[in-house]
Amino acid sequence: PFGPAASPLEFSPISPVDAMSDTFTVPDGYDWRALIRWGDPLFADSPLFDPEDQTEAAQARQFGYNCDYTDILPLDGTDGLRAVLFVNHEYTNENIMFPAAQLENEQARVRAVSRAAHGLTVVELERTSAEHPWNYVVGAERNRRFLLNTVYEVTGPAAGSPLLTTVEDPAGRWVKGTLGNCAGGTTPWGTILSGEENFNGYFRSPGVSAEDKRYGLSDSETARGWELDAPRFDTRNAGYENEANRFGWIIEIDPLDPTSTPKKHSMLGRLKHEGANISIAANGKVVAYTGDDERFDYLYKFVSRDTYIEGNRAHNMTLLANGDLYVAQFAGNSPASEITGSGALPSDAAFDGTGTWLPLVVGGASQIAGMSVDQVLVNTRLAADLAGATKMDRCEDVEPNPFTGKVYVACTNNTNRGTPGRAGADEANPRAENRDGHVVEITEAGGDQTATSFTWNLLLLCGDPATNSSAYFSGFPAAQVSPISCPDNLAFDSVGNLWISTDGAPSTIGYNDGLFRVTLEGPDRGNVEQFLAVPRESETCGPVIHDSERHVFVAVQHPGEDGSFETQNSLFPDFVPVGTPAPAGSFAGPRPTIVQVLPKEQLV
Numbered sequence: 063p064f065g066p067a068a069s070p071l072e073f074s075p076i077s078p079v080d081a082m083s084d085t086f087t088v089p090d091g092y093d094w095r096a097l098i099r100w101g102d103p104l105f106a107d108s109p110l111f112d113p114e115d116q117t118e119a120a121q122a123r124q125f126g127y128n129c130d131y132t133d134i135l136p137l138d139g140t141d142g143l144r145a146v147l148f149v150n151h152e153y154t155n156e157n158i159m160f161p162a163a164q165l166e167n168e169q170a171r172v173r174a175v176s177r178a179a180h181g182l183t184v185v186e187l188e189r190t191s192a193e194h195p196w197n198y199v200v201g202a203e204r205n206r207r208f209l210l211n212t213v214y215e216v217t218g219p220a221a222g223s224p225l226l227t228t229v230e231d232p233a234g235r236w237v238k239g240t241l242g243n244c245a246g247g248t249t250p251w252g253t254i255l256s257g258e259e260n261f262n263g264y265f266r267s268p269g270v271s272a273e274d275k276r277y278g279l280s281d282s283e284t285a286r287g288w289e290l291d292a293p294r295f296d297t298r299n300a301g302y303e304n305e306a307n308r309f310g311w312i313i314e315i316d317p318l319d320p321t322s323t324p325k326k327h328s329m330l331g332r333l334k335h336e337g338a339n340i341s342i343a344a345n346g347k348v349v350a351y352t353g354d355d356e357r358f359d360y361l362y363k364f365v366s367r368d369t370y371i372e373g374n375r376a377h378n379m380t381l382l383a384n385g386d387l388y389v390a391q392f393a394g395n396s397p398a399s400e401i402t403g404s405g406a407l408p409s410d411a412a413f414d415g416t417g418t419w420l421p422l423v424v425g426g427a428s429q430i431a432g433m434s435v436d437q438v439l440v441n442t443r444l445a446a447d448l449a450g451a452t453k454m455d456r457c458e459d460v461e462p463n464p465f466t467g468k469v470y471v472a473c474t475n476n477t478n479r480g481t482p483g484r485a486g487a488d489e490a491n492p493r494a495e496n497r498d499g500h501v502v503e504i505t506e507a508g509g510d511q512t513a514t515s516f517t518w519n520l521l522l523l524c525g526d527p528a529t530n531s532s533a534y535f536s537g538f539p540a541a542q543v544s545p546i547s548c549p550d551n552l553a554f555d556s557v558g559n560l561w562i563s564t565d566g567a568p569s570t571i572g573y574n575d576g577l578f579r580v581t582l583e584g585p586d587r588g589n590v591e592q593f594l595a596v597p598r599e600s601e602t603c604g605p606v607i608h609d610s611e612r613h614v615f616v617a618v619q620h621p622g623e624d625g626s627f628e629t630q631n632s633l634f635p636d637f638v639p640v641g642t643p644a645p646a647g648s649f650a651g652p653r654p655t656i657v658q659v660l661p662k663e664q665l666v
């Protein structure tokens with residue numbers, strides 16, 4: 063059984079929430095609570111959060127900043143009463159984290175705290191029954207912060223490459239830290255994948271080579287200035303020329319073993335990975351889909367060399383080290399003259415066509431003339447340029463539907479398409495100056511996830527139908543849907559509905575970002591229903607849909623990002639009344655937070 067009716071998570075869609083509103087809005091009958099907030103203590107020795115007096119040592123023992131990919135994995139043998147929560151901490155907003163006087167006079171401290179607020183968190187959860195909210199457990203045995211001194215092992219063909227060596231790691235196999243961790247995915251064997259996205263912003267570089275330019279590495283002071291504290295963040299320094307090559311990977315961590323060494327998988331290529339999601343093909347090979355989130359960049363697919371073995375976790379944790387890497391090329395089936403850039407449907411009434419997975423590395427051999435395997439994997443964007451991949455409108459999350467195998471690609475927006483000197487509209491990216499984004503639906507040839515060809519169609523052209531006549535919902539009446547813009551993270555519920563969280567709607571349709579359910583099958587295919595809206599100036603991330611328990615979780619990232627410590631634009635989630643002192647451990651300003659949404663009666 064497919065469709066919303068098959069799920070116990072019944073709701074009436076909320077109305078869109080005005081972008082100036084600093085509220086967390088859920089449907090009638092539901093309520094929300096903060097599960098864990100920036101600065102919350104994780105370990106027995108963690109200090110309470112003190113926003114006026116943050117230290118590197120305290121932050122390293124507390125929940126980090128801007129939470130993005132999130133998942134909750136039940137622990138075996140606990141009757142569903144215990145779980146681990148995994149969260150990425152993508153980046154920091156110093157302007158609202160620190161008092162103006164500290165930003166001005168204590169820059170070394172600001173930088174050190176901000177470094178410690180990056181990385182990852184694993185923390186255990188507990189509850190008294192499935193009808194009660196989760197609470198996180200201070201000092202539980204699996205709790206872990208991954209920080210900039212956490213060592214990652216490089217796997218796959220680029221491990222040991224001269225392109226990865228530095229004076230601190232002459233072997234080119236051991237990297238300290240992970241940066242820009244955006245979306246992610248949970249593997250069938252219970253590990254977590256996370257994409258290192260905007261890593262270039264952390265490095266000052268010569269900015270002269272084709273590689274530096276293609277990855278946005280330039281010779282200018284970085285926003286956070288870490289190069290002032292550590293030579294590795296300035297690749298102009300002798301011995302650190304390759305440091306930026308050691309970021310931009312898909313990482314894999316084991317949330318069950320706090321002593322495990324996390325991995326950086328070179329076989330999935332180096333790009334501004336949004337995340338990666340896996341499906342197991344009929345022949346047992348593991349297929350990972352991953353998008354490069356930059357205007358006019360590409361969609362990729364990895365196919366493992368070895369096959370999945372049910373129950374053999376140690377073996378399965380080696381599967382992403384070896385395999386083949388492809389990049390997507392899309393061809394439309396309508397005449398180019400009918401793709402005008404307006405988003406108007408062509409005469410066959412569909413944006414659709416065929417596609418090819420162009421090989422980059424197959425069977426351990428480079429498929430790109432003039433590039434070795436390690437060059438292809440480290441400078442993947444340049445290899446994909448040579449292969450002739452299709453320039454997309456910023457691929458964010460890419461996720462296969464576990465029920466149908468169809469693959470969904472969130473193209474969040476691309477305001478540069480069709481502008482002077484840039485690529486114009488094509489059938490897979492049919493709007494010039496695409497502000498609202500769209501969602502691609504891919505069907506692999508023969509339903510085989512390892513296939514090298516596919517068919518595709520656009521599921522949604524996002525937007526507010528009241529103001530944008532090109533908004534399209536697979537034929538579902540536009541007047542009946544919730545307005546949606548800038549699709550970012552994707553998830554599926556237990557009956558195969560697609561859930562989309564957004565990032566950027568305030569600046570395009572004037573509503574706060576939120577979380578939306580999209581019906582994929584049956585007569586209501588294309589119906590978009592808004593489930594929640596996040597507070598002012600925040601982004602909705604990491605949706606976790608436990609619809610069989612009527613629970614939904616989201617990561618609220620950068621609430622109140624345009625304010626300052628003294629003049630906060632959001633008071634989420636503590637909502638300490640203005641003029642009253644914040645209780646110990648709370649904050650009269652915004653905190654990136656993991657929120658649990660649950661039926662109202664469960665909070666009584």
Ligand code: FEO
Nearest residue numbers: 244259336355458
């Ligand atoms: Fe960090 Fe592409 O969003």
Ligand code: CA
Nearest residue numbers: 396412413414
């Ligand atoms: Ca067509």
Ligand code: CA
Nearest residue numbers: 244245458550
């Ligand atoms: Ca994202």
Ligand code: CA
Nearest residue numbers: 458550565601
């Ligand atoms: Ca985003």
